[in-house]
Amino acid sequence: MEGIVLKTIDYKEKSKLVYLYTKAGLISVKALDANKTKLGFVTTLNQVEFEMTSGKLPTVTEYSLKKSFYSIYENLTKVGVLTPILDVIFHLEEGVNHSRIYSFLIQTINELLATEEPYMVLSVFLVKMLAVFGIKPELKKCVHCSRTTLVNFSSLDGGALCDSCSIYHEKNCNLLNDFQQLYYVKDYQNLSLNLTYNEILDEIYQYYAIHANFKLKEYHL
Ligand SMILES: [Zn+2]
Known part of the structure; x- marks a missing residue:
């Protein structure tokens, strides 16, 4: 094994x-x-x-x-971002596709070993793993009315919002665009996020706090 x-x-x-x-x-x-x-x-x-x-x-x-992967321990930030990554693994539920998640975890740790952007690797991991817990954000259409002219992302609502459904929110296309990039990314080199990792991780942690049925161990910049 x-x-x-x-x-x-x-x-x-x-x-x-x-x-x-x-x-x-x-x-x-x-x-x-x-x-x-x-x-x-x-x-x-x-x-x-x-x-x-x-x-x-x-x-x-x-x-x-x-x-x-021992050389990860030479970088304190990389050690730090491992905390939420491994915490997610410890909270996996029965019946998920462990074989696929195992491959993704190994890929994530390989990326972490090579990267100069540990927070990017953490952000991709956390956003992609939302689907495993059945709480994937809606990123392609408005969560309320299914319109596809999107102007916002709301953690509370669970995804993208159109213009008319987001009158109570500040418009934040950048946040929506960043979540889309993080969720769909294949080659990490192609990521070009709008927000700082501080901002994006705050939002991701908030998303977990609202939607996941466990308390994620967070790691902050
Ligand atoms: Zn709408």
Whole structure:
């Protein structure tokens, strides 16, 4: 099985409980004598191949390191943005497409490793993941009347607004445009956001606070 280590906690003497995300979802396994023989298996963000025993709380029997993302730890901002990213993964519900999310998580961490814009990687991740929780913003038509002449985005309303439905809001085409870019982006290099990351992340956090059924651990600039 392949997975990425998200968190480890001490478990009895010399052992650790390791939480991994895999193509089958979140799992936790025991790593016995962890500090001596399983160092590569108990390091957060290590991508590993492993075998484990069966049962309710399995024990890892062997593993090999596929990739280490350890150099992310040399950059404090990158470490910071990992907090909400991993928090989202810990809140995934049953029945979601873990295989797809696993690939996206690995892609996100690879982007984070390479980027000079950690907040961009965080913003893309958080906006794209809204769909997984069933709370994707409506970005192509007005959330109230389905008109497609859009002038605004409202977190409270859950998406784009047309001119006549947004009389109580300040017009903010920039915010709408940024959410559209973040949601639909394929190549991160093509992103050209209008707002600052401070502004855009505030709005994304607000969106989660209103629509998600968990309290996201935020990381601010
Ligand atoms: Zn409308």
